[in-house]
Amino acid sequence: MANLQLDRSTVPESHPASNHKPVVVGLYGVPGSGKTFLLNQLKQELGKTNFAFYEGSNMIDTLVPGGLEAFQNMEETKKIHWRERAIQTIKKNSADSGQMAVVTGHFMFWSEERDAGQPVHTQGDFEAFTHVLYLDVSAEVVTQRCQNDTERNRPSISTHILRRWQQEEKAQLRYLCRCHGILFIPLSLDSTPLDKVLMLLNNFRLHTDGYNLCRAESRLDDIVGASHSQLETMLVLDADRTLAAADAGAMFWQRVSNVRSMKYEPSTLKLLFGGPLGYSYTAFRQAVLLNEEAANDQEFDSLCNDVAREITMYPEFVSLLQLVAEQKHVGAVVVTCGLCQVWEKVLERKGISEKVQVIGGGRIRDSFVVSPAVKGALVTRLQDVHHLSVWAFGDSPMDLNMLMKADRAIIVVGEDQNRSKTMDAALADAIDSQGFRACQTLFPSSVSPRLDSTKLPIVKLVEPEFVTSLLGGRYTHDGLKVLYATDSNAAKLLATSMRNAAIAGPALRKAHHRIGLHLALTHLADVMGLEECPIRHVLGHQTEGYQFLHEKQTTIVALMRGGEPMAFGVSDALPLAMFVHAGEADDVKLHHLEGQLTVILVDAVVNTGKTVVEFVQHIRKLHATIRIVVVAGVVQAQCISGGCLNETLARYPQVHIIALRLSETKFTGSGTTDTGNRLFNTTHLP
Numbered sequence: 001m002a003n004l005q006l007d008r009s010t011v012p013e014s015h016p017a018s019n020h021k022p023v024v025v026g027l028y029g030v031p032g033s034g035k036t037f038l039l040n041q042l043k044q045e046l047g048k049t050n051f052a053f054y055e056g057s058n059m060i061d062t063l064v065p066g067g068l069e070a071f072q073n074m075e076e077t078k079k080i081h082w083r084e085r086a087i088q089t090i091k092k093n094s095a096d097s098g099q100m101a102v103v104t105g106h107f108m109f110w111s112e113e114r115d116a117g118q119p120v121h122t123q124g125d126f127e128a129f130t131h132v133l134y135l136d137v138s139a140e141v142v143t144q145r146c147q148n149d150t151e152r153n154r155p156s157i158s159t160h161i162l163r164r165w166q167q168e169e170k171a172q173l174r175y176l177c178r179c180h181g182i183l184f185i186p187l188s189l190d191s192t193p194l195d196k197v198l199m200l201l202n203n204f205r206l207h208t209d210g211y212n213l214c215r216a217e218s219r220l221d222d223i224v225g226a227s228h229s230q231l232e233t234m235l236v237l238d239a240d241r242t243l244a245a246a247d248a249g250a251m252f253w254q255r256v257s258n259v260r261s262m263k264y265e266p267s268t269l270k271l272l273f274g275g276p277l278g279y280s281y282t283a284f285r286q287a288v289l290l291n292e293e294a295a296n297d298q299e300f301d302s303l304c305n306d307v308a309r310e311i312t313m314y315p316e317f318v319s320l321l322q323l324v325a326e327q328k329h330v331g332a333v334v335v336t337c338g339l340c341q342v343w344e345k346v347l348e349r350k351g352i353s354e355k356v357q358v359i360g361g362g363r364i365r366d367s368f369v370v371s372p373a374v375k376g377a378l379v380t381r382l383q384d385v386h387h388l389s390v391w392a393f394g395d396s397p398m399d400l401n402m403l404m405k406a407d408r409a410i411i412v413v414g415e416d417q418n419r420s421k422t423m424d425a426a427l428a429d430a431i432d433s434q435g436f437r438a439c440q441t442l443f444p445s446s447v448s449p450r451l452d453s454t455k456l457p458i459v460k461l462v463e464p465e466f467v468t469s470l471l472g473g474r475y476t477h478d479g480l481k482v483l484y485a486t487d488s489n490a491a492k493l494l495a496t497s498m499r500n501a502a503i504a505g506p507a508l509r510k511a512h513h514r515i516g517l518h519l520a521l522t523h524l525a526d527v528m529g530l531e532e533c534p535i536r537h538v539l540g541h542q543t544e545g546y547q548f549l550h551e552k553q554t555t556i557v558a559l560m561r562g563g564e565p566m567a568f569g570v571s572d573a574l575p576l577a578m579f580v581h582a583g584e585a586d587d588v589k590l591h592h593l594e595g596q597l598t599v600i601l602v603d604a605v606v607n608t609g610k611t612v613v614e615f616v617q618h619i620r621k622l623h624a625t626i627r628i629v630v631v632a633g634v635v636q637a638q639c640i641s642g643g644c645l646n647e648t649l650a651r652y653p654q655v656h657i658i659a660l661r662l663s664e665t666k667f668t669g670s671g672t673t674d675t676g677n678r679l680f681n682t683t684h685l686p
Helices: 035-046 056-063 067-072 076-097 123-128 139-148 159-179 194-206 209-225 248-259 268-273 281-294 297-310 315-325 340-349 372-384 397-405 423-434 464-471 489-499 505-528 564-573 610-622 637-641 644-649 675-680
Strands: 024-028 051-055 100-104 131-135 183-187 233-237 330-339 356-361 389-394 408-413 439-442 481-484 530-536 542-548 554-559 578-582 598-606 627-636 655-663
Touching (some): 024 035, 024 076, 051 056, 159 183, 183 281, 209 356, 233 315, 248 268, 248 340, 340 356, 372 389, 372 397, 397 423, 505 655, 554 564, 598 610
Parallel strands (some): 051 100, 131 183, 233 389, 408 439, 481 655, 598 627
Antiparallel strands (some): 530 542
16 A cells, blocks of 8 residues: 555544444535525435435524524624534434434635634534535635625625635635544535535435445455355455555546646645544545545546556566466455555556456445455455455555455565555564564565565565465466467468578578567467557657557567577567577576566477477476467477477466467478578588
8 A cells, every 4th residue: 555654653543433423414615605505405306304404594593592683693602602502403303313414504704804704613513513515616606696696685795805715714624624533525516516416415324434344345245256156365455555666546646736736735645644534434535535526527537547557567466466367266356545446447457357356445436445444354354254365465554454364464565765664663563562474575676675584584476486375286277378370371471481492591581580570460469468558640649559568578588599580570569578589498587587477489490399398497487477478480280289398388377379380290300401500591511
């Protein structure tokens, strides 16, 4: 989870959510903002079965002897008493009836002659309210409404004063609501449809800490249920700063502040979680309302899509999750306190969203939020209800509840500038005082570890030992995947130049180059997938093009010397990929594979498959999860159907073979028939 640089010792104790406190919603706004109009609309739409509606002034008129006129002639201390009495009465009515109360009221008054507003709110208001809606209507519109109002005697106030009045009310309400554990959201009725207000109120009526956990658990149950009871182990992964170095929430608010710099700050979330609410259920609910305030549904979707496109997952997690996605006995779920929609889009771009689901919130429509407590509860549910072994991955104190309850815990450690500043102390306390045991994995592997490797042993997610332990030594996969184009017209044309004895040297190398490019564009693109990339259109505007998915995280290995020309053709299709020459398997080093998702082994001809097997076995010792694709001009059919190539490679997951053609001829070239000799005009050598 993203580090919010919060020293928990300096934060007031979080406000616990109460499932028994009556729900009372305050409806604030300057005179003329439309409070009464909206209240009447709500009465008509919501009815009185589950809701009760109050004009604050009407309640005072009912309670005070002599009514509102007598109240207005009282001194201020007596007015405070009756205001307190009114809100207490409304709160009691709500508690007795079980109805949600919606109350209009005034926060302050401000006259043209004053330099500041006069507060008229009371302590009782903030003890009663659970939510506050603020009608944030433009000062120009309010001025026009007041001028056109013939039913009420409204004092004339300049647009300038109205604007200051609104800004001061919003600032004070936002602060006071957080201090008292009250959810707050400004609403502009010009841009907020009535349906949105109705949705908010219905959500406020039902949503409690317990309801929230129930919805999160239901989502988890649905995910586990889709596995048809074959699961034995579940990976539970945090998202921000765990699956990637990025913090999606910070990126989201940076984009919002870029567009609306006068209204929002990049540090919006830091200010929220660093305040009195801490990391409570209420704080995460308030984060959802901030998202609703900052963007409508369409804008939110667009922002999430933009953020997702900028996030690069750690390659080790991508390849591990791709492997897990093939398993029947092991599953994975991402549980994030951040923006669910961003991470759904990130996983979708990686091609694993169908098998790796996301549990998280971000909008009212998501129906729940994920807090640190919810993370821990979901791990417990996986263990106690679904009887699964849980491996948890996280990076910050917000993940500790989840990590400490898991059967295996892996702390993700990123670069210093991206790390939680409080995690070392939290880990040390958990290990020394509570017997917590965990491992750590480093991204990149060169960064300094947390604490020390004795307290937190270092593991690599791509090491065979780690993967074997996770999967219990059992791989579920579809076997060796072979793609070939023997019968296609293009393959027949391209193969002709390979088989033509009159073609050798540069001409043959050029032919192999074309074959490598053809196989990459036609078959390798299907195996690896494509992703959009921004390009400049010939007409001058920006548009979207395509490139190989994870092209930069691909290594092309030319099996020397016969594979080099064809490998150069593959490289033409993937210009951003690493290129390595290898005369033998040991020439492929760990640094050629670290941070990579795919390694492509290219050879002109595969006869017995012995060389390819040696390379695959060597790579698997270095990296247990990387995808391996063998690209060749010709592959002997027997080594695929029953030879050593099939027998050995079928045991490994994530291995593909792409060939221009399969040959039934069992023949190993030498001298003038050896492909390498023909490619480099060395047929005359012994």
